[in-house]
Amino acid sequence: MVKIQQFFYQNKKTILIVNTVMLLLAEAAKWLLELMLPYQVLMFIVGVIGLIPILLTAISSLKVKLISIDVLVSLAVIGAFIIGEFNEAAIVTWLFMLGDYLEELTLKKTRSAVADLTKMAPKIALVIQPDGSTEEEDVDFIDPGEKILVKAGDQVPVDGKIVAGNGYLNEASVNGESKLANKTLGQQVYAGTILEDGTLTVEATAVGEDTTFGKIIEMVEEAQDSKSHVEKLINRFSKYYTPLVLVIALVVGLITRDIKLAITVMVLGCPGALVIGVPVSTVAGIGNGAKNGIMFKGSQVMDQMRQVDEMIFDKTGTLTVGHPEVSQIEILKGQRKEIIDLAAQIEANSNHPLAQAIAKLTNSAQFSGKVQTVKGKGVIAYGNQAYYLGNLALIKEEVGENIQLKETVAHLSKLGNSIVIFASQDQTQLAVFGIKDQLRPEAKTALEQLKANGIKKLVILSGDNKQTAQQIASELPIDEVHGEMLPADKAELVKQEQAQGHRVAFIGDGINDSPALANADLALAIGSGTDVAVDVSDIVLVKNDLRQIAYALVLSKKTVSNMNQNIFIALLTVVLLFIGLFAGYVEMASGMLIHELSILIVIINGMRLIKFHQKVDHRQVFAQRKPVELKA
Structure with missing residues (x-):
């Protein structure tokens, strides 16, 4: 059974195409050539091929005591075969396969950048020997206390303390800061950082997986694993819907002693519009986002986005441009x-x-x-x-x-x-140049938009000192500021906010942001950020425009609302069909027509999202701004 499931999963796209072609040929045989036998044969084949993977999934779900929609669809299709409605069996299974394929396309994620992150970890170190010479050694075999020589341009291989020399270190991989850090005797250095200038002798305090860089990798992998089992929205709903329809069909069969009527209940209750409605909304909503430079990694991301009430921003490269520029020039003489x-x-x-x-x-x-x-x-x-x-x-x-x-x-x-x-x-001649990382020009407007769209709390985290972080925050509608934060500190703060009941979104761009991104309820990455940050994130802002965050929030709410509308339309159709069936106004053929019309309606409703565009009235946004208190 497992091998058959694997075959259908691996060839899902091909099977869908083949079934689509056979459906079209069947309809052509019936309406153009008036040949009923080829029509019935082709519909039968499509129904059987489509039923196999659904039936196998239904069996698997029953083994774990879950009555999924696959169970209902399987029973409905088998029932359709029993009463000779091969066209119904074919169309239901084709719709189910199409919906499943569309959903898979939107949920597909790649995690290759985490492997790239692992490759970036230091591998070799120059260990100083007792006679003063150096030898290359694998970092995995270095013990705390050993002394390491780091030359200009080299990667620091261990966490440690400087015991000789000084230099400028690029620590962006650890704290995200673009400004080089001037490190001198006695100061701490971190594995994965790069010595841009100078020569250092470092006494190792942590090596391998115990280094700050190693812990970044570990935290990202753990958080990703915890996120990999998100259920589809439609399956959560089916937990209640499927048993209800089965009970109704069983009751009808027992009361009326009419097997055909009971099967008809299952056939008409089979959620064709429900199966296709959510994926259509998802694809349309995600397509709208992509058109506007926002990449959503699945429909569940939108559901998570609309629930967010707190957003935490990394400072450097996210709220700021990520590289230093001259901000002020004071001419004292000349x-x-x-x-x-x-x-x-x-x-x-x-x-x-x-x-x-x-x-x-x-x-x-x-x-x-x-x-x-x-x-x-x-x-x-x-x-x-x-x-x-x-x-x-x-x-x-x-x-x-x-x-x-x-x-x-x-x-x-x-x-x-x-x-x-x-x-x-x-x-x-005497002058003083003030140089700092500049605030993104759209940052203020972007954060105002988020406040106007229901975000209750905005927080800045930075690896820089508190004074610098607060200076940036003073220009923005920020509620809290935290400085001198290492990757583990950022991830821990995210967890603390979640423990207080907040639904947290983290926005970052660097390797150092990866643990916080991976632990947040929702992770957003700036498109110009590192591959790792982009890979770990749920949403990527391709155009590097922070105003896209508010658009992503509004679009998520709109998309989820559209999904719920489609679910309501599907359920209303089923209810009306049942009423018509028991009142004697609806038969199998007319029921099928209404069924197909409901599918068309949810598709049209979902496609409305493609043309959706949200305009923000900046005057109204600024009018709503209130003074905020900065907290160190």
Whole structure:
């Protein structure tokens, strides 16, 4: 039986196509050629082929004491065969197969990116030997306490503490932050991060699966497993519907002693419109979302989306653009344009993210003089005189500092900026560049729309410091802010909010967001995010526009409402058919006609979703905004 089920499952599309062709040939034989025998034979064959997988599924469900719609359809089709209604058997099984295939298309997910995440985990480490030499070793064989050498451009292979050296680390894989972290003696480093500049000696504190990166992989896999057994909406409904129809048919048979009438009850009660109605709504709703840059991974996602009352946003790359840009320039001495052009030309020689942000300010050629990097401080450029670009320590050492400079640096730092100071050797030019990750231009409007559409709580999580996170949040209608969050912290907060009764959606874009995405009731990923974040998510915003979240919410509510309408139409049709049957106004043929009309109605109703478009009145949204309290 299992092999037969596997055959039909693996060849589902082919069998559906073959049955469709035979149905069309049967109808052509009847209406064009007036040949009833070929018509009956073809309908019989279609009915038998269609019944086999449904009957096998019904048997399997009965073994686990579940009376599914497959049971009702099987009995109805067998009954149709008994009373000679081969066309009814064929059409019912074809509709059931079509609905099942459409539903499978919308629910299909791939999880290949999780395997890619595993491949990204560090494999080799340079272990320092007692004589000072280094040897390559598999990370699985490294013990806590061993010392590891990490060179510029290498991936940190273990969680550990820096015991020698310093450098700039790209920690985006762990905390999602685009800004390089300056790590010095005694500070913690994490496996999977990349040393962009410098050399480190790290004493291992955790290796392999025990590292922060390893735990990210583990949490994602566990959360995915817990989500993989979501029941279809239609099966949950059938738990009550199917036994009811069977009881009615049995009662009718016992009272009337009319087997044909009892079978007719099952045939007319067979939920053709119910079977096709939900998949049509699903396909139309998901198609509408795709047309507008929103990828839903199945109909159950829409049902989950409409129930969400809290949304948690990762900051970097989600609410912000994900890379640093110059936000403010304070000129303390000299001409503004001259300073900006000269600073941009000098910084064009560097690959440092802060330098690249300044370099974007002009299209002029690179600085023609010599540029020297001062490790951990900045650069010195030599032209007609020396120019200094870097942190306060460099300027204080080379030029000196003053109260105005210190106050300007403190002010821009408080606003969440990273600081780069420009100074000339003759002290006639002095400026401070404030650089930070910029808020997405549509972020404010997007969050206002969510509030207007029923989301009660909006939260920001960030791997950055609390001050920077709160600075971003101060421009948005945010209810809570949490800073300095590692992946495990984000996932834990999601669980805490769920324990308080909230239906939580998490919106993120990076590997570091994966555990929180996987644990949330609903996961949304920015399309420009990592493959892992996109793979773990339930909804992907392809166009990277946060305003799509509100549209996804409204569309989900509309789609689920449309599904419920189709269920109501299907049930109403069955009720009316039963009334007509017992009143003597409906027979098998007329019942079949009404049955087919109800199917057409639910299809048309479902297709309305394709043309649905929600417009948001921004003036009304902003009028509804209320002051919010920030919580650290």
